[in-house]
Amino acid sequence: MVYWAALQNQERFRELAAVIGFGPADEALLSKVRPLVEPGFGAMTAELLEVLLNHPPMAPLLNGASGEDARQRLQVWVEGIFSGRYDAEWIAGRTALGKHLFHAKLRLGELVSATSALRVRVEGLLRHATVRAGWSDHEQQQAIAALDEILDLELALILEGYTGSIR
Secondary structure, eight states: HHHHHHHHHHHHHHHHHHHTTOOOHHHHHHHHHHHHHHHGHHHHHHHHHHHHHGGGGGGGGGGGHHHHHHHHHHHHHHHHHTOOOOOOOHHHHHHHHHHHHHHHHHHHHHHHHHHHHHHHHHHHHHOOOOOOOOTTHHHHHHHHHHHHHHHHHHHHHHHHHHSSHHH
16 A cells, blocks of 8 residues: 555656656756755755744644754755755655645645745755856756746645645
8 A cells, every 4th residue: 555655646746747848857957056055955944943943833843843853854954955866755754744734724724825835945046156156147046946847836735745746
């Protein structure tokens, strides 16, 4: 049963990815940019954690974690965005997060706001890192487009887990 669900989730991810045009080139690009953005993960996740902690309705996102444990969980989440590997384990983690947030009674408005807060910070980190590395405007735009696509796919999977559309 678990294998079947993982297979269905991967198929669903591929369907969604095809709609927006996310493919192997995007995966490779996000993997390529990771060493450039990785040094900023700590500060960026600390800033994001502060935003979440200052808005109590966002608490379910932290799953009971606080302090350094919560920051490390956020950092692992961000690292997954730049992994370049969006396999059954990655997909299951995103849908499981959606299920958890539903049961924790996080409202959809908070979920979307939190992912927006993440997007703004991760895009800023990517822009800064690629400028520092001397990437052309075109290369930066390609990287940002790939990032936007994976973040949209991630949110789609979280929402499908939240609503029970994906098991």
